[in-house]
Amino acid sequence: xxxxxxLNQLIDALKCLPGVGNxxxxxxxxxxxxxxxxxxxxxSNILKEAMENIGNCSVCRxxxxxxxxQLCANTRRDASTLCIVESPSxxxxxxxxxxxxxxxxVLLGQLSPLDGIGPEEIGMxxxxxxxxxxxxxxxxxxxxxxxxxxxxxxxxxxxxHKNDPxxxxxxxxxxxxxxxxxxYLDQSTxxxxxxxxxxxxx
Amino acid sequence: MNNQITSCxxxxxxxxxxxxxxxxxxxxxxxxxxxxxxxIKRKNAQAQRAILQPFRLLKLEYRGRSELKTLCSVDVVVxxxxxxxxxxxxxxxxxxxxxxxxxxxLQLGQEFPWLFDEYRASVEQLHNTQDLAHVLRxxxxxxxxxxxxxxxxxxxxxxxxxxxxxNYVFNxxxxxxxxxxxxxxxxxxxxxxxxxxxxxxxxxxHSDTAKMSQQVTQLLLRQVIGxxxxxxRKLWI
Ligand SMILES: [Zn+2]
Numbered sequence: 477x478x479x480x481x482x483l484n485q486l487i488d489a490l491k492c493l494p495g496v497g498n499x500x501x502x503x504x505x506x507x508x509x510x511x512x513x514x515x516x517x518x519x520s521n522i523l524k525e526a527m528e529n530i531g532n533c534s535v536c537r538x539x540x541x542x543x544x545x546q547l548c549a550n551t552r553r554d555a556s557t558l559c560i561v562e563s564p565s566x567x568x569x570x571x572x573x574x575x576x577x578x579x580x581x582v583l584l585g586q587l588s589p590l591d592g593i594g595p596e597e598i599g600m601x602x603x604x605x606x607x608x609x610x611x612x613x614x615x616x617x618x619x620x621x622x623x624x625x626x627x628x629x630x631x632x633x634x635x636x637h638k639n640d641p642x643x644x645x646x647x648x649x650x651x652x653x654x655x656x657x658x659x660y661l662d663q664s665t666x667x668x669x670x671x672x673x674x675x676x677x678x
Numbered sequence: 679m680n681n682q683i684t685s686c687x688x689x690x691x692x693x694x695x696x697x698x699x700x701x702x703x704x705x706x707x708x709x710x711x712x713x714x715x716x717x718i719k720r721k722n723a724q725a726q727r728a729i730l731q732p733f734r735l736l737k738l739e740y741r742g743r744s745e746l747k748t749l750c751s752v753d754v755v756v757x758x759x760x761x762x763x764x765x766x767x768x769x770x771x772x773x774x775x776x777x778x779x780x781x782x783x784l785q786l787g788q789e790f791p792w793l794f795d796e797y798r799a800s801v802e803q804l805h806n807t808q809d810l811a812h813v814l815r816x817x818x819x820x821x822x823x824x825x826x827x828x829x830x831x832x833x834x835x836x837x838x839x840x841x842x843x844x845n846y847v848f849n850x851x852x853x854x855x856x857x858x859x860x861x862x863x864x865x866x867x868x869x870x871x872x873x874x875x876x877x878x879x880x881x882x883x884h885s886d887t888a889k890m891s892q893q894v895t896q897l898l899l900r901q902v903i904g905x906x907x908x909x910x911r912k913l914w915i
Contacts, residue, residue: 494696587913590690590778594912623732623770627913630767634915662725663754668764 483509535606537582537599539564547580554578556613560603560632562586562620570618578616581606586619587628598628600635607639614644621650621668680739680750683707685794687801688732689777693719700746701730704780704797709789713740713749729754733765733773733801745786769804771913776800776817778910782903783825796820811888816881818895827901829853831879842873848897870894 480488483505490501508516532538533545540546547553547567557578561567567580583598595601606612615636619625633645651669652661661669686705694700697719702712718727729736735755740747765773776797784790800817807813822828834840835852846854847867854875857867874890877883883891 588692589774589909589912590781591692592909594909621728623765623773626764626767627770627774630770631913631915633767638915662728664728664731664764 532582532584534602536580537584537602538567538580555611557616558606558612558614559616559618561618562625562628566618576616578614583619583628586622586624587631588624595631595635600631603632604635604639607636607643610640612643614646617645617647619647680741681747683736683738683740685755685798686736686738687734687797688730688736689781690732691715691730699727699730701749702781704784704794706791706794707789708787709794710780710784710786711747712745712786713738713747715749715752718749726752732777733770733804735798735801765805769810771910772810772814773801773804774910774913775814775908776804778908779818779821779899779903782908783821783899790824793820793824796824811892812883815878815883815888815891815895818899819878819881822895822898825902827898829898831875840872840876842871842876844872845869846872846875848894850901868893868897 487498487501487505490496490504491498493501496504529541530539531541533540533548534543535548536545538545538547542549554577557576558581559570559576559578560581560583561570562583562585564582564584567582570576570580581599581603585593585598587593587595587598615632617629617632619628629647636643636645649672651665651672652658658666683703683705684707686703686707689702689704689710691699691701694714697717699715699718700712701715702710704710715726715730717723718730730749730752736752737755738752739750741750742748780797784793796817800813800820803813804810819828819831829848830853832840834846834854834856835849836856838856840846840854841856845857847857847869849855854870857869870890870893871887873884874887874894877887877891878894
């Protein structure tokens with residue numbers, strides 16, 4: 477019996493990267509061996525360190541190597557507004573707009589009961605705990621505009637109202653994208669844009 | 679040559695690999711079956727992704743002969759009344775419940791055209807009504823009839839009409855059995871007022887016994903779905 481060569485193990489391991497199949501994994505492996513061993517060693521070190529040490533912030537559930545992440549620890553952020561997103565990458569996306577100054581809460585998924593992802597799995601007890609101190613006055617629910625995203629938003633709204641009947645719960649506006657031509661829009665989005673139309677000021 | 683489905687609904691879908699989805703469908707033509715929608719989560723397929731959602735009457739084309747078909751195209755059925763309007767969010771949990779019932783009770787590859795129409799009507803009502811419980815009860819009764827396990831809602835096992843004010847227990851082989859006196863204290867059986875039973879037959883529910891009607895259908899459905907709790911129940915807050 478022959479043992480699997482290191483090269484083949486490397487190619488196999490590289491396939492865990494998103495979008496990387498056998499062919500690209502081979503290319504990557506050869507490229508690193510040929511011309512960038514130093515970079516690869518650095519990558520393997522940081523990869524190991526990151527995978528072992530990055531956990532979730534105990535307040536917002538975003539990825540963090542500390543118990544409380546930098547964003548949650550930042551006292552200059554507006555703690556009265558909480559934006560609830562599905563994934564850590566959504567936090568990054570909203571931060572990059574520089575138009576939101578409150579805090580985040582990351583669901584790490586969306587409600588999908590038939591797949592066994594219920595309220596507990598998306599951190600609803602952590603959220604309820606966070607809301608119980610009464611600091612949050614407005615929740616912006618930034619979930620996907622799918623049925624699951626809608627169900628998630630509704631659940632959060634109910635939970636928030638149960639905790640504080642005066643809390644304001646908003647949802648991201650849905651409709652025509654900037655620079656979007658109506659002809660290219662799907663009917664569902666267009667119908668929603670008509671339902672959510674805005675008054676023009678003049 | 680692609681095959682066509684003129685009317686169907688997505689009951690549930692799950693991600694497959696990075697850009698694809700597998701959708702479990704309930705169709706007029708073939709009952710339940712599944713399709714894979716390759717690449718539908720890519721950016722350029724967003725319009726299709728927006729359409730392939732539960733609680734929408736869809737038509738589609740697929741190919742393949744294996745159990746898992748490949749989706750070629752999907753569109754909304756234009757004449758449906760609830761065309762592009764999203765399901766009101768408080769009705770979604772009810773919609774999930776109905777979908778889960780179908781997933782747990784209907785065999786794959788068997789057609790249920792009558793039940794399909796009942797389902798379509800229920801989804802339409804969930805879009806429009808405030809009285810969600812009423813819609814659910816009527817659908818449960820339809821499902822029980824389709825499955826062949828609906829008891830007689832108007833006569834008890836001795837052939838006597840069910841009286842609104844009398845009490846009954848459900849006897850799994852025969853139907854409802856009127857109880858009197860000492861049996862009332864036998865806690866092994868769930869006891870229902872006659873009105874909760876006849877209301878299910880009429881499709882009209884009195885507020886004082888609506889909760890009991892729900893318990894009747896729950897008990898009856900348990901014969902087919904077993905004791906494993908329904909996941910969609912977790913959405914009730
Ligand atoms: Zn945090």
